Amino acid sequence: MSNEETELIRSSLDDFLSRELYGNETEIERTGISSEFLGKLSQQGFLAAIVPAELGGSGLDNTSYRAILMELARYSGSVALRVLLLNSLVYRILKKMGKESMLGDVLSGKLAISIDTSMFSSFAAAGSEKFFIDPGAPVSLLMNNNELVLASVKVGKAGSYRQLGFRGIPFGNPEFTTIEKIAGVSDTRKFMDELIPEISPEIASIAIGMAEASIDKAREYSKVRKAFGTSLSSFQPLAFPLAILSTQLKSLSEFLMSPAERTDTDKLGIKELATEFAIVASKQSLQTHGGYGYIEDFGIEKFYRDSLALNSLFGERVHSLRLLAKSYYGEEAGNL
């Protein structure tokens, strides 16, 4: 896909989002993504963006999919993460398990599946509390004796957390009264280690979308807000970092949006760069907004929280860095 085509996707998506999402971002963080809005996302084909057409999906290529994630993340990290979870994770895992027949209901938003985030953890602390996405769902992708399984579950208490980020999506520590296995992935560790490079540029796309929105908002604000009789944009400690961040953003974004086939090293590497970049950019934006940046209603601090959550949600950073080093050296590396 050419740059122009990607831009076209992003701008038509921007129209849809400015109509349907603009102004409701903070509400989503407080009350969750409504089923009505999920329905609209489904109608647009986002919930099944990378699912092949023969399975009822949109069959989009990688670049278009990343463009969608990026654009969604500019408005709401929660909505972008929801789309990523369904496509990058649930679809790929169900496919691996040969359970494509369930896709219709799941990807249309009719059937909720809870996700045990410990599937990404290589060094889980013994006895630590579970951290499930959508903890109340009747079907679950969970870790059972180091095996990733799809199970039908009965949930006693879903539990809930006050989350650092992605508050539009519920996280919790469910108590399962029954777990009935439907399918499993026999070599889970190997499967996850192969999945991580696949999903990495997609996670990076969310990070870049959030970074872009943070930088844009800081730029706008610093042009209109005044201190010491002049606009904030006059001050080097604010203007210089923003200008540099915007160039970094452009290069990361172009790398991600390029249709060129990427190696695993590049895929893993871009995720590291992008997630770290999102933290730096959103923090700078918050700081530029001064006290207003610290208040939820201004919609700035959420990008900082979401960026930090994104950095931890998909397992220990040291594990993806080890995969990156191994891929880079072509042999075991960075393991000590």
Added chain:
Amino acid sequence: MEFNLEEKYVEYGKKVRDFAQKEFTRALIEKCDNDEHYPEELRVKTYNEGIMDFTDPWKVLIGIEELCSVDESLGVAATTPYFGVEVLMLFGSDYIKEKYLAEVSKGKAIMGLAVTEPGGGSDVAGLTTTATPDGTHYLMNGGKMFITNGTIADYFVLLARTSNEEKRHHGLSCFLVESSWEGFTANKLKGKMGVRATDTAELILSNVKVPKENLIGEEGKGFNYIMTFFNISRIYVAAQGLGVAKGAINKAMEIVKAKGPGYASQESIQFAISEMATRLEAARLLTYKAATFLFNFNPNPTLTSMAKYYAAETAVFCTEKALEITGLEGLNSQLERFLRDAKILEIWEGTSEIEKLVVARNLLKEGKVS
């Protein structure tokens, strides 16, 4: 050179830590964080148990550090009822000291300090709230923004414009304003990222009649009084930063160890721990050095601003790193709250940018560093 704290301070620190570990229960922390609830009962207990000992500033500093190492939000909520008292102590008339300071010192009244306005906080001299002489009173009009204890304080030290001078800061004066007075309104600001146990509000002043005896010190000197106050309070903000950093590092190490020896032995994890601990140590030395100057009645604004911004940045650095190395367990622990709380330290009582400007301008004036 002596780097160890005197035994009495070590013991005091332990007393405060024990208090915080007992009183800052998980239920209280979560209630305050979820509901943005101000813990009035905790304020009273903190006072009754003599946790903030204002007779000795070292005890205040160490106390704040210890409280914030358990929970910054509750730590600040428990210690800010006295916010601004130094202005009264240093510049208030006998009348003000007897009528107001005495009440605050007895734990019977809560204070606040109102400088920031909707139009700006960094540019203090640019404020627009006015206090116009009117017989035996001043008539006060304007608005204040982000004021800690805004809806719960009984008294505020409030900075307002009394005249328009060529040098803007020469036209500012400090007043003691009672929240019960007609024309005074406080609207609670909800939805802060962190420090949610603290009360924050917007104040509206509409023809508030402030008696002339409530002018603090001299007219036109308010800016200097507030800057003098900041040179004290910024040391305590630095102490908040030390506490948060310490709490975050300790929690991170606990999780890293729980993840097993295979995890704790990863060199990148160990580097992160080293870097966090080193920064904390450096920030503490700087803060204690600035405090030594201040507490010996020889304040050094350069060191104070260095300490404030460096300790704040250290708190943010450590909470970010702590989350990074603890993965999902960190996200699902009090580290996430530590992180949300830490960021305010780079904003309140002078943003990091403003502190850096203070440092550089002082240094350039002197033309050398020590």
